[in-house]
Amino acid sequence: NAGVTQTPKFQVLKTGQSMTLQCAQDMNHEYMSWYRQDPGMGLRLIHYSVGAGITDQGEVPNGYNVSRSTTEDFPLRLLSAAPSQTSVYFCASSYSLGQGFYGYTFGSGTRLTVV
Amino acid sequence: DAKTTQPNSMESNEEEPVHLPCNHSTISGTDYIHWYRQLPSQGPEYVIHGLTSNVNNRMASLAIAEDRKSSTLILHRATLRDAAVYYCILRGANDYKLSFGAGTTVTVRA
Numbered sequence: 001n002a003g004v005t006q007t008p009k010f011q012v013l014k015t016g017q018s019m020t021l022q023c024a025q026d027m028n029h030e031y032m033s034w035y036r037q038d039p040g041m042g043l044r045l046i047h048y049s050v051g052a053g054i055t056d057q058g059e060v061p062n063g064y065n066v067s068r069s070t071t072e073d074f075p076l077r078l079l080s081a082a083p084s085q086t087s088v089y090f091c092a093s094s095y096s097l098g099q100g101f102y103g104y105t106f107g108s109g110t111r112l113t114v115v
Numbered sequence: 116d117a118k119t120t121q122p123n124s125m126e127s128n129e130e131e132p133v134h135l136p137c138n139h140s141t142i143s144g145t146d147y148i149h150w151y152r153q154l155p156s157q158g159p160e161y162v163i164h165g166l167t168s169n170v171n172n173r174m175a176s177l178a179i180a181e182d183r184k185s186s187t188l189i190l191h192r193a194t195l196r197d198a199a200v201y202y203c204i205l206r207g208a209n210d211y212k213l214s215f216g217a218g219t220t221v222t223v224r225a
Contacts, residue, residue, distance in 0.1 A: 004158075031211045042202065042215035043159065050211060058212070090158045094211065104151070104213060106158030 006107035013081040021076040023091030031094045032074040036087040081114045119203045124220045133190040137203030140184045145208045152199040198223045
């Protein structure tokens with residue numbers, strides 16, 4: 001089925017470890033983004049990309065790196081995991097239909113625990 | 116970014132309508148009003164959006180005040196599957212980003 005695929009669904013890391021959260025979409029969307037959601041809170045934007053080779057920082061970028069080498073993939077890298085990065089991470093992609101409409105499709109999330 | 120204000124929570128009975136208010140008094144002329152919802156343990160999903168006129172789709176209706184300083188998402192017949200957090204979000208015409216607030220938690224009673 002078309003959509004946004006995130007892997008893994010669950011991950012436990014030790015403080016200081018690094019890892020990459022994978023995100024792939026098969027809808028040829030030009031825009032992709034990463035959000036984190038802490039318990040009982042709304043989503044906060046980490047990084048986003050408006051196309052292959054173009055990325056920019058969102059609201060909470062510290063501790064995370066991204067790259068966009070293809071339209072389909074937008075991995076999120078945690079360089080040195082900290083307990084404060086315990087959260088649920090959502091990847092989203094969107095398209096433009098002109099006239100200001102950008103429809104978002106979200107993945108099902110990666111639940112990360114840093115101990 | 117223009118801000119939105121929503122009630123923290125609302126309750127409804129099954130098969131009754133639900134009216135979710137959203138205040139956005141600082142909205143600019145080019146901001147679109149988007150609504151997303153997030154079911155438990157899932158990512159957000161798009162519900163509806165509008166600019167000036169009221170909008171209807173299979174999921175809901177969006178009523179926009181004439182001065183655009185407020186809007187209301189209407190779920191015509193709530194079901195247990197509509198229990199979720201509903202987010203009202205303003206988005207500029209050329210803005211790729213979504214800024215989420217705390218949203219309104221909707222509880223549906225059987």
